[in-house]
Amino acid sequence: MNIKQSLYSKRLSEEDRAFITNYEPRDYPPNAVTADVILLTIRSGRLAVLLVERANPPQSGSWALPGGHLNPDESITQTALRELTEETGLTAEPAHLEQLQTYSTPGRDARDEKMRVTSVAYLAFMPDPGTPRAGSDARSARFWAVDDLPEFNPALGVEEGPILAFDHADMLRDGLERAASKLEYTTLATAFVDEQFTISDLRLVYESVWRSGIDPANFSRKVKATPGFIEPTGVKRATGRAPAGLFVKGSADVISPPFFRPVEG
Amino acid sequence: MNIKQSLYSKRLSEEDRAFITNYEPRDYPPNAVTADVILLTIRSGRLAVLLVERANPPQSGSWALPGGHLNPDESITQTALRELTEETGLTAEPAHLEQLQTYSTPGRDARDEKMRVTSVAYLAFMPDPGTPRAGSDARSARFWAVDDLPEFNPALGVEEGPILAFDHADMLRDGLERAASKLEYTTLATAFVDEQFTISDLRLVYESVWRSGIDPANFSRKVKATPGFIEPTGVKRATGRAPAGLFVKGSADVISPPFFRPVEG
DNA sequence: ACAAAAGTGTTGCACGTACACCCATGA
DNA sequence: TCATGGGTGTACGTGCAACACTTTTGT
Numbered sequence: 001m002n003i004k005q006s007l008y009s010k011r012l013s014e015e016d017r018a019f020i021t022n023y024e025p026r027d028y029p030p031n032a033v034t035a036d037v038i039l040l041t042i043r044s045g046r047l048a049v050l051l052v053e054r055a056n057p058p059q060s061g062s063w064a065l066p067g068g069h070l071n072p073d074e075s076i077t078q079t080a081l082r083e084l085t086e087e088t089g090l091t092a093e094p095a096h097l098e099q100l101q102t103y104s105t106p107g108r109d110a111r112d113e114k115m116r117v118t119s120v121a122y123l124a125f126m127p128d129p130g131t132p133r134a135g136s137d138a139r140s141a142r143f144w145a146v147d148d149l150p151e152f153n154p155a156l157g158v159e160e161g162p163i164l165a166f167d168h169a170d171m172l173r174d175g176l177e178r179a180a181s182k183l184e185y186t187t188l189a190t191a192f193v194d195e196q197f198t199i200s201d202l203r204l205v206y207e208s209v210w211r212s213g214i215d216p217a218n219f220s221r222k223v224k225a226t227p228g229f230i231e232p233t234g235v236k237r238a239t240g241r242a243p244a245g246l247f248v249k250g251s252a253d254v255i256s257p258p259f260f261r262p263v264e265g
Numbered sequence: 266m267n268i269k270q271s272l273y274s275k276r277l278s279e280e281d282r283a284f285i286t287n288y289e290p291r292d293y294p295p296n297a298v299t300a301d302v303i304l305l306t307i308r309s310g311r312l313a314v315l316l317v318e319r320a321n322p323p324q325s326g327s328w329a330l331p332g333g334h335l336n337p338d339e340s341i342t343q344t345a346l347r348e349l350t351e352e353t354g355l356t357a358e359p360a361h362l363e364q365l366q367t368y369s370t371p372g373r374d375a376r377d378e379k380m381r382v383t384s385v386a387y388l389a390f391m392p393d394p395g396t397p398r399a400g401s402d403a404r405s406a407r408f409w410a411v412d413d414l415p416e417f418n419p420a421l422g423v424e425e426g427p428i429l430a431f432d433h434a435d436m437l438r439d440g441l442e443r444a445a446s447k448l449e450y451t452t453l454a455t456a457f458v459d460e461q462f463t464i465s466d467l468r469l470v471y472e473s474v475w476r477s478g479i480d481p482a483n484f485s486r487k488v489k490a491t492p493g494f495i496e497p498t499g500v501k502r503a504t505g506r507a508p509a510g511l512f513v514k515g516s517a518d519v520i521s522p523p524f525f526r527p528v529e530g
Numbered sequence: 531a532c533a534a535a536a537g538t539g540t541t542g543c544a545c546g547t548a549c550a551c552c553c554a555t556g557a
Numbered sequence: 558t559c560a561t562g563g564g565t566g567t568a569c570g571t572g573c574a575a576c577a578c579t580t581t582t583g584t
Contacts, residue, residue, distance in 0.1 A: 030296075
């Protein structure tokens with residue numbers, strides 16, 4: 001038991017026990033806390049996000065990130081995972097899940113008139129899990145390629161894609177930026193591919209998330225030269241033309257020096 | 266008005282209006298949302314954090330990050346700023362304020378037995394604002410050098426410093442890591458110094474936050490070579506020995522290539 | 531045979547680090 | 558004049574981008 005634990009996990013004092021006994025939650029303004037998940041994957045070589053079509057008000061019919069209310073007995077991370085499976089029928093857990101940011105601007109949700117709705121956004125990565133199935137509260141659920149969303153591709157007209165609910169476009173924007181930046185200094189690209197993968201698979205992740213072309217030769221060398229990024233299996237996969245070596249994720253989580261993302265474009 | 270705005274800021278539908286009218290907040294489990302602020306500064310060449318001694322339960326007498334409850338009409342960022350001034354008497358606003366992370370593990374606050382307490386932690390930087398004054402809910406308020414806290418300096422015994430309340434040691438730990446990492450790729454070091462500063466002042470920020478020595482010659486050159494980091498004023502300040510040039514913050518917020526933090530030490 | 535992708539070799543350049551050295555100042 | 562800190566010069570090593578080239582396979 002380290003110092004931190006011994007200090008933090010102490011029992012309640014007499015004073016605190018009395019305080020809690022007299023505590024009355026109804027004396028405070030009502031709040032709702034929700035979790036929303038930005039689940040990203042690579043589908044047909046394109047970066048895609050999982051959205052659900054809302055079946056109930058508010059904003060019924062618009063598309064939203066899967067999410068929902070915090071239960072009294074669970075952590076907000078558990079909320080995120082639970083809502084993800086409930087609303088989209090996903091069976092596998094995401095390969096990576098991290099907290100992104102909390103959104104609480106008054107008016108971001110119509111319910112704010114009666115109860116403030118604060119939402120904790122999560123960012124998740126996984127290999128393509130196949131077709132999702134609409135669950136509770138959802139009319140339908142599907143992956144959308146990010147640049148098929150009008151709010152993320154200026155070339156598209158407003159009528160050509162889904163309308164995002166609440167401030168979920170802000171969340172997605174922040175999530176995409178975080179994802180792009182995390183690929184620079186972590187090994188999280190491996191969260192987008194299967195357990196065994198080729199270096200080309202991994203390069204495709206970088207190219208999709210960064211929206212840029214990468215020199216295969218230099219990429220291959222750099223990945224192999226970074227200690228702990230990938231481990232060879234010895235096996236080769238016949239993938240179209242020349243057989244490529246298969247690799248698994250190594251033990252490292254951060255890479256240094258970082259990979260550099262080409263300037264905008 | 267861009268696409269995003271035109272999609273998001275639409276008025277309520279008939280359906281949503283009816284939904285809100287019938288909405289009953291008391292049907293949902295009670296939640297509290299709070300903001301806590303990790304305010305860092307450099308004092309006497311050491312990295313310091315602002316703490317308040319709690320005057321009320323729970324955990325009366327222990328030291329906590331300044332913070333408090335979200336009001337129904339304010340954003341959580343406004344909560345953070347309001348509680349900071351209320352509890353510590355600070356008059357100036359922090360030079361930098363960003364959201365760090367949200368903490369919601371069940372049991373992190375004794376009140377969780379009756380109402381879940383979810384806390385949004387903020388990270389703030391500013392030049393030394395002088396001595397704080399204890400305000401509402403606080404018995405006292407002061408800056409603590411980070412390595413005078415037993416939880417952050419293994420050389421100290423548990424009895425030699427303040428006891429941190431709730432999970433605030435976790436928050437501080439995460440905040441310090443974020444601060445160190447942000448200095449690598451942003452110009453936020455300037456948030457710790459006065460409007461006019463010498464390159465040595467800036468270097469001291471890096472050395473305090475990173476706990477490492479930096480070659481003054483190379484640092485000076487690198488800062489000057491990074492476009493938009495600092496702008497010369499032409500003025501010089503007699504600071505002990507040879508006069509050093511005074512600079513102000515430039516227009517850039519991110520720096521590339523990043524500054525590299527020496528490996529652990 | 532040829533196309534496509536995996537992978538190797540080679541070169542130039544940009545940048546970081548280390549360290550020697552000079553300059554300006556106040557005690 | 559001497560200690561101190563600001564600032565310049567320079568040499569060395571590393572690592573990445575660019576691109577030509579070889580290897581391996583399926584059709």
